[in-house]
Amino acid sequence: MPRERVIFLVDVQSFFASIEKTADRSLQHKPIVVAGDPERRSGVILAACPLAKQWGIETAEALWEAQQKCPGVTVVKPHMQKYIEISVQLTAIMESFSDLVEPYSIDEQFIDLTPTLHLFGGSPYQAARLLQHKIQQEIGVYARIGIGPNKVLAKMACDNFAKKNKEGIAHISYDTLPATLWPLPVRSLFGVGSRMSRHLERMGIRTIGQLAQTPVERLRKKWGINGERLWLTANGIDESPVSPRSHDEQKAIGHHMTLPRDYETLEQIKVILLELSEEVGRRARRKGYVGDTVSVGVRGARFDLPTGFHRQTKLTEKTNDGLDVFKAAFDLFCTHWDGEPIRSAGVALSGLEPDHCRQLSLFNFETTLKKERLSKAVDHIKNKYGAAAILRAASLTAAGQARDRAQKIGGHYK
Ligand SMILES: [Mg+2]
Structure with a gap:
């Protein structure tokens, strides 16, 4: 069997809010939200720092709702140009580890370290800690890193584990997939929304493991190619490459x-x-x-x-x-x-x-x-x-x- 690829999904915690806190040290220990220009009727929460989230504030809710939940919250106007520049800076830092970097969103990027892992200690964990440290040093933000043999497992390692543990790093391999991902509720699977999870639950499929062991024909009959994709994801199968150019097309x-x-x-x-x-x-x-x-x-x-x-x-x-x-x-x-x-x-x-x-x-x-x-x-x-x-x-x-x-x-x- 060929060697497993080593792919990271790097996600910056509360990206916009973290950048604002780095720019203005006096905000460091205050709950803050970044919200659209109130004069333009777009008072929506674009980002909330972890302190603000402790008050129950959520991304995309109305500013007035957030202010009701946490009356003392500091509201900062967004600086989109700066966020874009820092996102580009993040890509550059990652490219010093491998030139296979694919931006996924403004604050999430994939990197394929398979060809260069030996240059960074040889273990995925060591390389991840090094990258996390470098991002903290150079940009001043905290990155969580999911590691996997492909993009979809790296993404789920990040969302389900790295975001919730202390070191901000988590690894899912093909070997550990049944013990880590399969016990989770089906709504934790990448690509499953609340509607789909209700459908699946009605079919008696409650965990990712149960979905992985459902005959694929049954899912294909119900949802076509989409059903097959869910089955592949639950089984941790994803052959897609990390492609640096996919954003230029x-x-x-x-x-x-x-x-x-x-x-x-x-x-x-x-x-x-x-x-x-x-x-x-x-x-x-x-x-x-x-x-x-x-x-x-x-x-x-x-x-x-x-x-x-x-x-x-x-x-x-x-x-x-x-x-x-x-x-x-x-x-x-x-x-x-x-x-x-x-x-x-x-x-x-x-x-x-x-x-x-x-x-x-x-x-x-x-x-x-x-x-x-x-x-x-x-x-x-x-x-x-x-x-x-x-x-x-x-x-x-x-x-x-x-x-x-x-x-x-x-x-x-x-
Ligand atoms: Mg993020």
């Missing part, structure tokens, strides 16, 4: 905005579509993609009368130019708009491929190159002086959001 580049008020006229909406399209073009260029499918979606403002649409169109040539995207998006919008005020809008570019593969059309070769040079110059200025440093005149009208949005990421202040 993009299907679409989109930008969406909830407007601060209802937009009623075509003139106003045109400005917002232009800004969205420019941002999509800029992101596509930054990531090195061109695409030939433009889609536009809007949602109406009336709650009693749900309106809005989502439509797409194909261009004759691949592009990453904001104005090309805008022309297609605006055409689509004019064709399908019912005249009702809109509350949110989004533009996306898909049918992507890396821009170095593009075939330039012989006929507009020169204009394409000119547009590219102009876009590159604008990108350069924005990268150097900020997204609001150079804007189209339309963005300075009352409908424009680009100037305000440049201060924020995902609707949150940087």
Whole structure:
């Protein structure tokens, strides 16, 4: 039998809240929550530190509920830019252990240490302790590490054991699987939500071990491929590789905005579509993609009368130019708009491929190159002086959001 792979799932405890506590030492021993900008109607708990969780505060609940549970809680505004940077820093630290690192979410990343384990003491535990220590030293946050012979067991080792024990490290191997994972209730299995666990319990399947020993045909008959996947997971089977590039393979580049008020006229909406399209073009260029499918979606403002649409169109040539995207998006919008005020809008570019593969059309070769040079110059200025440093005149009208949005990421202040 081939040697078991050595895979870690590294999860930072209370990621956003921990970063805020590292940045401001006076918060160290206080219960804190990170919550969305209250002025923008998005007062939801994005993260709570372990002290706040002791008061029963949970992620995703309303801020006012959290304040009722713990009246003295300190509320900190999110700093998304910083969290993204630290997530990238975390990847870099992990890459000093092995170049097979796959970010799974902003605060969770997989690493395959099979090829390099001998450089770090040779035992998975030793390597995990070393990595945990390095993360604490360099970023100042506490990482929990699940170890397994594949990704799904590493993930379950982390969620079910490393998060609950003192050293923050846990290992599930094929040998220890029946003793560790199988006695747990079926809802502890990765991929089983509360609905599915109720279904399973009704079938008499209460533990992960019982699920693992259910004939796979019975599950396949009931839930198809999904049932088979549950059975594989319960048996700890997962062949998927830790693939560093899986996050670059993009299907679409989109930008969406909830407007601060209802937009009623075509003139106003045109400005917002232009800004969205420019941002999509800029992101596509930054990531090195061109695409030939433009889609536009809007949602109406009336709650009693749900309106809005989502439509797409194909261009004759691949592009990453904001104005090309805008022309297609605006055409689509004019064709399908019912005249009702809109509350949110989004533009996306898909049918992507890396821009170095593009075939330039012989006929507009020169204009394409000119547009590219102009876009590159604008990108350069924005990268150097900020997204609001150079804007189209339309963005300075009352409908424009680009100037305000440049201060924020995902609707949150940087
Ligand atoms: Mg976490």
